[in-house]
Amino acid sequence: MRTLNPLGICKEEVMTSLAKVLAGLGYDDVKITLDTPPENLGDIAFSCFSLAPLAKKTPQKIAEEIADKISFGEIIEKCESSGPYVNFHFNSKKLAEMTLKGVLELGDDYGCLPQVDRKIILEHTSANPTDKLHIGRARNPIIGDSLARILRKAGFTVETQYYVDDMGKQAVTLAYGIEIWDKRPADDDSLGPYQYASKAVSENKEMETTRDDWLKKLEKGEPEITDKVRSACARVMDEDIFLSLSRINVAVDKYVYESQFVLDGSVDKVIAGLKESQHCDEEEGAYFIDLMPFRERKEEGKFFFQRSDGTSLYATRDIAYHLWKYEHCDDAINILGEDHKLESEYVAVGLKIMGLEKAPEVIFYSFVSLPEGRMSTRKGKVVFVEDLIDEAIERAKAEVKKRREELSEEKVREIAEKVAIGAIRFNIARVQAEKKIVFKWEDALNFEGASAPFIQYSHARASSILRKAKEAGIEGYENYDPTLSEHPSEISLVKEMASFPETVKECAERRSPHTMAAHAYACATIFNQFYRDCPVLACEDDALRKMRLALVDAGRIVLKNSLFCLGIEAPDEM
RNA sequence: GCGCCUGUAGCUCAGUAUGGAUAGAGCGAGGGAUUCCUAAUCCCUAGGUCGCAGGUUCGAAUCCUGCCAGGCGCACCA
Structure with a gap:
């Protein structure tokens, strides 16, 4: 598979050029780290503080000396010092040429890094098959699945596994609960066999002994008990967990019992x-x-x-x-x-x-709790993934209908599902794992601002422009001229797209899906600004329109690929 | 009590790996943009003792120490 990392190439050129100059000035063995300068000051920066003690000069002076000697290349167009910093400016036309060509050629594969000869088994979810998935546990597949997608994009071979606990006390308790379910008192209000058996066992010594006896038999591999436990677990897996996972776009490669x-x-x-x-x-x-x-x-x-x-x-x-x-x-x-x-x-x-x-x-x-405190299945203080999905879809349907009266019920449902699932996944994926989350419906069903629908909307806008171009009989963007990109909004879109493979790299290295969420959001924001500033279909200049059409298509691809890393669908219309 | 994690704007979060230029977003608040490709959008304004106190450093939200607050754990549970 072909890969391309435009920002990586640019950084490489800066590193090489900088290393040469540093060696020439007598700074040996300096570890070069590059920064991102504030807006309008350049594309990549190098700070000279660490060189000051070696040279016994001010960092300002050093920065001037370095900036003077930097040789320009394919990418580096300008280099100037600004106080203690050396700021590099990229040739935006070259960058646009390389990026646009690469994105459009690679399509879904853009962002992929060269294949690494390493296989990773990523275990996630592994929730006990005693009950339906609740939103606390849902954090696990969302982080896990996103990370698996990112690692694959970064070139690793990844197999995801769900470790099904069909052994041990909880599994036996479930099986035992199914056994005694029909004989429970009429006034029992347990939600299911597991809750009922847990309670029964803790209150009744004889029942506890029976359950523990089952456990011993299970470990010895006694067929009758083994069957009961396995089928009890399998039922929860098939009827609840597997379904919930697939509804949020999570497919596990292997279930290990x-x-x-x-x-x-x-x-x-x-x-x-x-x-x-x-x-x-x-x-x-x-x-x-x-x-x-x-x-x-x-x-x-x-x-x-x-x-x-x-x-x-x-x-x-x-x-x-x-x-x-x-x-x-x-x-x-x-x-x-x-x-x-x-x-x-x-x-x-x-x-x-x-x-x-x-x-x-x-x-x-960290745990997901409810505003009233920790989730507890036994006390009924719990929100199930199924219910969250259903509620989200209903809400999303209303939003779609509000905007698109002409759509068929089927189309509305299709869009609403993508939006709803996206909103749920993004809302959880955007927060780093260590942070605790208090579940609030209004956040989980947020369709505005920093949310999946915001990003999906940008994607829909891009798709819509391309669709309309076709409908209007405007020919495609063959032979577009990437060097026509001059508007600041065009250039920032190019730069954002150019950084996508580096983002994949960073997210994979840091095992950090939430960084991908931030990037996807940033990309959508920048696309929206471009959308505001640069008319495409109404653009009167044929050559410029072609180039913008290419930009729109490339933007669409990058948005789609970043959403894909988060397991979120990219609808063509909303 | 001990261990691990968290503490950044009214609220929800980025930024902490690798210390560096005026600490960034979204929501909420106030104001504005639609003869124009979907306004699920965009623009402007207000809003910060980066939990507290020391320390290291030319420079600390970021590193070190102590403290405070919250979460999780400290089973012959899983």
């Missing part, structure tokens, strides 16, 4: 391996690893990996999963709620003891 690692004996191997460790100890029949030697500040801690009844624990099985995972990838990234930090440490320590020198890189996200 936890029970697999118990049944194939790999969990036993992990237990045996951990028991051999010098840091393993035993307490009333249960086994644990002493965490102190593994901790930087030598704090106390115990990681229990086998219960006194011989059954395994979640982290133990997770270690088995990760050993298997690493047989199929170079790197592992996990998206987890911040409540999993400790468990994650258990897994890392366990893997180390098992002789693996790698540990998964984990992105922890």
Whole structure:
């Protein structure tokens, strides 16, 4: 696949030119870092403060000397000092030529970086299959799926995995709940079998014993119980979770069932391996690893990996999963709620003891709470993804109808779905993972300002111009002249588009989907300014109109590609 | 109590990786733009002790220390 990174090429030229001048002036081994100057001062800046002590001159003086000696190239058109800074100006026509040509040629592939020979398994969501997805958990697939899309664009081979917890207490509790559901008291107000069984088990010793007995049988692989638990989990997966995920545009490559690692004996191997460790100890029949030697500040801690009844624990099985995972990838990234930090440490320590020198890189996200406090399925204080989607679509439909009375019901629905899902995804993707989110309907359903519909609208505008050009019989933009771009709004659009591959790179390196959201929004803003300032169809100059048409198409592509990285559809009309 | 995370405009957030030019957006508030490609848009105005206090530095929202406030965790749960 061909790739192009216009801003990267420009930076490269600046680096080369700068390195040559610095060497000539006697500054050896200087680490060059480039900045972005404030508006109108140039495209790339180099600050000279760090050179001042070496040269025993003022940074201003150094900047002048450097700026004087910089040789111009294909891209660098002007270089001048401004106080302690050296500011580089790019030849905007050259940049436009390179960028427009590249974007239009590469289309959907624009923004892709050269293929990297590295496979990443990115695990996300992995919500327990005991209930429908609620918006707290929805943060996980949205971050995970966006990151997977970004990493793929950055050249990595990515497989996404959902680890289905069909083992352990919660899964058994669900299966047990289904078993006793029909026999529950008439006045019981549980929302479902899982809630009912959790409550029943905590209030009734006999029921708790039965449930725990099921758990032992499950670990031994007893067919009757295994079937019950697996089918209970499978039902929640199929009927609830899988559907919710696909509605928000999330497709997981592989669902990995936890029970697999118990049944194939790999969990036993992990237990045996951990028991051999010098840091393993035993307490009333249960086994644990002493965490102190593994901790930087030598704090106390115990990681229990086998219960006194011989059954395994979640982290133990997770270690088995990760050993298997690493047989199929170079790197592992996990998206987890911040409540999993400790468990994650258990897994890392366990893997180390098992002789693996790698540990998964984990992105922890903070909880989504409701204005009235923490979400709680049991107390009914919860907003399900399904309900959020339905509400968002209804709202979006009303917005579409308000503007487009002539559209068919079907078309309205189609647009409304794209807008609604986009609004939900963007609203969550735009905030960095560590920040906690308080869910508010008015934010989640926001269709204005910094929102997906804002960006989608710019895309629709671009598509609409292209469509209208065709309808009006205006020929395409073949043989357009990119050097005709002179208007400041044309130039900033070009520069914004030129930076897209660098943005992909940055988002991938920093594992930062929210940066992509910011970029997509910035791109739409700049496109809107261009739209305001530069008439396209009404442009009387044929050559200029052609070039602008090309700009519109390229803008459309970049907007679409940035939305794609966030799993948001780009409608051609709204 | 201990560990990790967060604290930036009335509200929601960027900016912190790699210290650098007047700290940027959106919402909300006030004002303005539509004989013109979709006004889900655009423009202008007001609004900031970057949690607090020290420190490092020519220079700190960004690095270090202490403190305060909130979240999460500290299970033979997952």
